[in-house]
Amino acid sequence: MVLHHMASHRRNRPSADDLKVEGRILLDRFGSIDAKDLKILEALQANARVPLSELGRSVGLSQPAISERVKRLEEAGIIEGYGARINPRALGLGLMALVRLRTSHEHIKTCLKRFSEIPHIIEVHRVTGDDCFVLKVLVPAPEDLETIVDRIAGFGAVTTSLVLRSEPVRPIGKDLVRRKAERS
Known part of the structure; x- marks a missing residue:
């Protein structure tokens, strides 16, 4: 290349x-x-x-x-x-969860508005497949996660996964760009 x-x-x-x-x-x-x-x-x-x-x-x-x-x-x-890379645990946000929401198309805008009102939702991904959204949530304790789930459950089926550990993210660099160029 x-x-x-x-x-x-x-x-x-x-x-x-x-x-x-x-x-x-x-x-x-x-x-x-x-x-x-x-x-x-x-x-x-x-x-x-x-x-x-x-x-x-x-x-x-x-x-x-x-x-x-x-x-x-x-x-x-x-x-x-x-x-800056922030350590959530140092801020008392020791529990990370991925929350998936399956909703109907008519609720998409309302869901996005609701997500923006919940500060513990730090990432929102609109996805394909069975679910409509995957949310990255940081909270201090399980009961805080429960509160968030309760706030969005009215929009549809909610499933959660607790993150046990996150591995370092590979930076976007020569290996990824090279693979993209090779596919072209």
Whole structure:
């Protein structure tokens, strides 16, 4: 597989919203990411606070070059933001559950509104298959989970799974991007 350097096309660039909606198409139109871009993405996922000078040294680029690449990845919508990894247990949220809800189509919008009103629901995934939603929930204790289940049970069948342990997530990087390119 050959990875091409993304050309710098500053004129007539679409807005950030356009890039997010059509990320794959526009990435193909403006070029593709190369091996150094993938190293940058992997490094930033491991530590988003790494100084640009250190990041540049780790991938063999000067500070101005690394700054330009990071900016380009941000403008392309590949890097959507930066954040901190929070330990829920340290905040007293020691119980994680995946809650599945099967509901009817007419309740979708109402469900989404209800989910947004429950702060312990930290992720909402609309899915295919038997269920309509998979929710990631963090609570201090089982009775708090029960309260959440009771608040959404009126919309349909609810099933829950307690998370015993979560393994580290693999960062999006060269292995995943390479597989995507090989399928194309």
